[in-house]
Amino acid sequence: MGQCYGKVNQSGGNEGTTTTVVVSADRDETSVQSANGAANVPSVKNTPARSSSQSPWPSPYPHEVSASPLPPGVSPSPARTSRGSTPRRFLRRPFPPPSPAKHIKASLVKRLGGKPKEGPIPEDRGTEPEPEQALDKNFGYGKNFGAKYELGKEVGRGHFGHTCSARGKKGELKDQPLAVKIISKAKMTTAISIEDVRREVKILKALSGHKHLVQFYDACEDANNVYIVMELCEGGELLDRILARGGRYTEEDAKAIVVQILSVVSFCHLQGVVHRDLKPENFLFTSGGEDADMKLIDFGLSDFIRPDERLNDIVGSAYYVAPEVLHRSYSLEADIWSVGVITYILLCGSRPFWARTESGIFRSVLRSDPYFDDLPWPSVSLEAKDFVKRLLNKDYRKRMTAVQALTHPWLRDDSRPVPLDILVYKSVKSYLHATPFKRAAQKALSKALTDDELVYLRAQFTLLEPNRDRSVSLENFKMALARNTTDAMGESRVPDILNNLGTLAYRKMYFEEFCAAAISTHQLEAVEGWEQIAFAAFEHFEQEGNRVISIEELARELNVGPSAYSFLKDWIRTSDGKLSLLGHGAEAISLSLDTKLDLSLSGQLFGLQQPAAPFPPLLLSGKYPLQWVFVTYVDCIFLDLSSVLPVTLQGLWIQAFANTAVASVMVGSPFYSTVLSFETNPALLVDGFWFNTSVEDLSPIILLWVA
Incomplete structure (x- = not known):
């Protein structure tokens, strides 16, 4: 993928030295990490030359250098005479000022309990170069690929390998058509690329049981290759069908495609797996029929991710990469952005972000907004446009999750079951650890929600299987997660989030409080009519009709007495002790x-x-x-x-x-x-x-x- 570079400009003066960095993305020297490989991101330094006279630090060399004596009878060369020539300059750069980065990093390592690596002190070997450590390319897979499978013709090719059709020779897979992804060990030149292959196989083994996920059968290896045996999908790529249709789907046909994509993405996210390379090329149809099911393939860039973890390596495909991936701080929301790009292409036949170079695409992703004015968007429904806009929100906090997208008015189908959303667990955890004032504010917001927002919350509350009194506790959250668990959930440590819901073991949560706990204020800000929702929540506190919230009204809502007034004044620091709508929260x-x-x-x-x-x-x-x-x-x-x-x-x-x-x-x-x-x-x-x-x-x- 790409990397954003900075140009350093330094200047000195009597007042001191000012150092500025002008952030720039105008580079074409980028590379994309493809399947099963690491991104080759060049590190470029562009530092302008500077003479020593401009340096704020004194030069270690004298300004005048005496000439070396010549032997008797030897005349000096004209090139060595300074008469009439330009005086020589010494352009050696001074030492830069010390950076606080090492001290900050050292303090962080100390705080996190980091210890220096222990081991023997290496002996001095003089000028003898140390031998490079050989890469371990033994994966521990079966060595009998040729005895179990018969390879057919090639059906696809990538940077690190190719895919062939195959047929089983014996066992349960005898005479069954298969697909074999063959990854060359010769192209595994780094430890990262080897680990990518191990992780891809581990994820395919751990994820199971979803109808729109390619089925994994076996993994083998020999001295030259790694073989990943999977289900054969003979219907071709989604990209081929988009091109065959002239680049545009009808809304109804696009809905059928997007629902399948969101269904498998929501399953992966609940298991703690982020795909990181969602694009039409990675969705295959099981057959050539128009109503054939789609399967998600190619987990070469996927990774396990904990509920509160954020990743920082730039991977994926340029047209589908999310802005936060380029920021090097992202989570599951990056996949939702890619789904938004695919949906945009399905509805209009063009990409939302385009440029001639990869760096230009990155700039477009970071700076530009998708166009909804050109044809055919005027004829597209308002629900479809709102759906795409909420997926392509540059603020990942305001982006819908895959489950929320399935309950959006454009895709909503009461007959289709709604999957469990891990966001509910994250939101409830934040709610339980929030201040009383924040919990009261969220309760006020939940009472102002529209029916469209309540559809998602009702579905999630039903999945927790409430008790007879229509309440849920910690046990309900545990059982709901257990019903959806796979081996991948253990690898990504998703169940660890239950440790932060411990207070629910001693109390009950009814639907009204569940709505307050499960809502996301960031996502509400992306909803049309957010101002009305916020104003309704403000009026829940403000009951005297004077457009401000007084200490007494806040204390009454929080159910505290006059003794807590001094505590509440720390929240409202205006001179009159009142809180207006602009200052609400x-x-x-x-x-x-x-x-x-x-x-x-x-x-x-x-x-x-x-x-x-x-x-x-x-x-x-x-x-x-x-x-x-x-x-x-x-x-x-x-x-x-x-x-x-x-x-x-x-x-x-x-x-x-x-x-x-x-x-x-x-x-x-x-x-x-x-x-x-x-x-x-x-x-x-x-x-x-x-x-x-x-x-x-x-x-x-x-x-x-x-x-």
């Missing part, structure tokens, strides 16, 4: 960029304990106003500089307290965004800046430094 503080802001946050605001160490200041320099917003009910801390153009941030890095887990650090603008890592010491010049992370992962909080 959030506090905005205006300040100037040329001041220091001492972060004196209330631990109760986020349900966190105050750290032992004092909060360091946030140093901002400039002349533009900004707003620092603490949003309580959407679980994030948000620094909004989108209205400040331009803003120069110098020496940007993250300072974290002990026991602090960093979910993601984002730097971006309406035109570009990327992720910073701890191993870099970037200085950025961007059009806008925003910082986002999940509050529930913070203990106690993450601080942003701009120095």
Whole structure:
């Protein structure tokens, strides 16, 4: 795939040295990771030359160098004379300033319990080169492929191997038509590519029991190849049928395709498997009939993923890759983006993001929005367009899950069973660990939901098989997960999320509270009419008709007495002690960029304990106003500089307290965004800046430094 590069510009002056990085994506030197292989991402450094006179550090060489004496009788060469010639310059670069990245990384390793590798001190072998360690290409699979199967003609070819038809010679698969994926060991040149093959076979073995998933039979190997024996699909690729139709499906035919895709994707996600390469080429039809079932194939780029884990390696196909994959921080939502791209192609016959080069495609994915004005979109139903837009939302938090997409009005079918959604478990976990104020706010939002949003929640509540009194407890969540378990669920440690639902062992949750716990405020913001839902929730608190929420109204809703008023004042810090609709669940503080802001946050605001160490200041320099917003009910801390153009941030890095887990650090603008890592010491010049992370992962909080 691609990688986003930065160009470094350095200049010195009397006031000090300013270092900025202009984020750029204008590179064509990219590569795509294909099936069963690692991405070859080039690392490019583009640092302009600089003379030593511009350096803020003194040169180690003198400005005048005496000439070496010549033997008697030898005249000096004209080239060695300085008379009338340009004085020589010494262009050796000075040493760069020390980077704090190593210190930050060391503190993180210490905090996480990392220890230095133990082992004998290597002996000095002089100039003798150390031999390269041979790669272990023994997979432990059966060696008797030729005795069990008879290969036929080739039916497909990829970068790392090819697929052939085959037939079983004996056993249960005797005379049965099969497909064999043959992966050459000679092309497994790295440990990563070998591990990709092991993981693909492990995932195919672990996933079983879904009608739209290709069936795995066996894995064999010999000295040259690895053989993966699977079900043979003779109906061709989905891409071939799209091209045969002239690039466009009717809405009804597209629905049938999308339902099958979402069905198998929701199954994989519940088992903790992210495919990472969903595209029309990886969906095969079982036969040539128009109503033939589809099968998902090619798990070469797939991986197991824990419920709260985020991946950072860039894999997939350029046209179908999600923005957060290019940001190097993604989860199951990346597959949903790919489904949105496929749906867009089915409905109009063209790609939503296109460019002549791969880097251009990446820029389009990051910056552009799909077009819905050209033909045939004016004739497409509003439900279909809303469906595609909610799948292609660049904010992954606002994107629908596969199960939610199946209950969308465009695809809704009451006769079709709705699968269990792992998002319900994540949402209930966050709800149980939230502050009382946030839980009350979510209850108010749930009471304002429309019937379309309640369809999904009712289906999920029914899958938990409530007790006779229409309540659910921890046992209901356990049994619902057990009914859908496979070996893959154990590999991805999905059941571990039940450990965070322990409080449900001592209490019951009825449907009304379940709706409050299972909703996602991020996803609600993507729904048309979100403002009306938020206003209805605000009116649930505000009962006096004066458009503000007073301390007394908040205390009455939370069922607390006057003794808690001082505690509630920490939530409402306005001068009049009231909360308006604009400040519902959030506090905005205006300040100037040329001041220091001492972060004196209330631990109760986020349900966190105050750290032992004092909060360091946030140093901002400039002349533009900004707003620092603490949003309580959407679980994030948000620094909004989108209205400040331009803003120069110098020496940007993250300072974290002990026991602090960093979910993601984002730097971006309406035109570009990327992720910073701890191993870099970037200085950025961007059009806008925003910082986002999940509050529930913070203990106690993450601080942003701009120095």
